[in-house]
Amino acid sequence: MCMPSTIEKFCRMLRSARHCVAFTGAGVSTLSGIPDFRGDTGIFTNPPDALFPALSPSISAETLFDLEQFEKDPTFFYNTAGPLVYPVHEKAPSIVHTTLAALEEQGLVKSVITQNIDRLHQKAGSRRVIELHGSPAFHYCLRCAGIRVSYDEAAACLAAGAYPRCPQCGRILKPAITFYGEPLPLEARRAAEDQAQSADLMLVLGTSLLVRPAADIPRTTLHCGGKLVIVNRMPTPLDDDAALRFENLEEFCEGIS
Numbered sequence: 366m367c368m369p370s371t372i373e374k375f376c377r378m379l380r381s382a383r384h385c386v387a388f389t390g391a392g393v394s395t396l397s398g399i400p401d402f403r404g405d406t407g408i409f410t411n412p413p414d415a416l417f418p419a420l421s422p423s424i425s426a427e428t429l430f431d432l433e434q435f436e437k438d439p440t441f442f443y444n445t446a447g448p449l450v451y452p453v454h455e456k457a458p459s460i461v462h463t464t465l466a467a468l469e470e471q472g473l474v475k476s477v478i479t480q481n482i483d484r485l486h487q488k489a490g491s492r493r494v495i496e497l498h499g500s501p502a503f504h505y506c507l508r509c510a511g512i513r514v515s516y517d518e519a520a521a522c523l524a525a526g527a528y529p530r531c532p533q534c535g536r537i538l539k540p541a542i543t544f545y546g547e548p549l550p551l552e553a554r555r556a557a558e559d560q561a562q563s564a565d566l567m568l569v570l571g572t573s574l575l576v577r578p579a580a581d582i583p584r585t586t587l588h589c590g591g592k593l594v595i596v597n598r599m600p601t602p603l604d605d606d607a608a609l610r611f612e613n614l615e616e617f618c619e620g621i622s
């Protein structure tokens with residue numbers, strides 16, 4: 366259990382913060398039933414066979430989201446990661462997603478920077494969401510400029526047993542998720558840097574801060590004199606620099622709502 370006095374301390378910090386920004390990772394979405402690609406209980410170390418029959422421990426996130434591999438054979442991505450990225454039964458936002466949306470509504474959180482690609486923050490009602498690793502919100506052609514196909518259109522293609530294809534050249538489209546071998550989307554990275562510099566309080570939720578360059582975002586806040594509050598099951602490299610540290614995301618959100 367979080368100590369009530371510590372939660373109260375956090376609530377005071379939040380109310381007196383000038384610019385609080387949230388930074389979220391996979392732990393926020395595992396509460397919605399989305400497996401963590403890199404965690405201890407992730408799909409690749411412990412695949413839930415019934416849900417993701419094409420996944421096996423031998424397939425790493427690096428292989429699945431590898432740009433070179435996608436260029437060689439895009440069907441591998443859609444066949445393997447398809448049920449994960451385009452689930453037939455869409456996942457519902459967790460208590461963390463809804464809490465952050467409520468805090469934004471109250472003016473207490475200014476933006477959410479996320480490493481997740483599941484669009485659950487937007488689904489929960491967050492309006493200012495910076496997707497550091499891109500998202501499947503649209504799909505584009507690696508050859509033809511200006512092609513944009515929505516998530517819904519791509520998901521409908523896949524549900525019908527086809528692949529989303531370029532209307533101009535017929536090539537299989539790539540989702541705008543950042544793959545290994547690609548830089549982070551420039552606009553998102555700039556927006557995240559800007560938010561991290563402005564933040565006098567950053568709420569770090571459900572991330573072990575091991576994936577760079579994304580993990581540099583909270584460091585920026587620290588360097589600019591802002592405070593960090595970290596909520597994560599596993600230790601993070603910035604625990605010693607955090608003003609407050611909690612382990613359980615659900616208890617934390619229940620405590621502040």
Ligand SMILES: [Zn+2]
Binds near residue numbers: 536
């Ligand atoms: Zn094309």
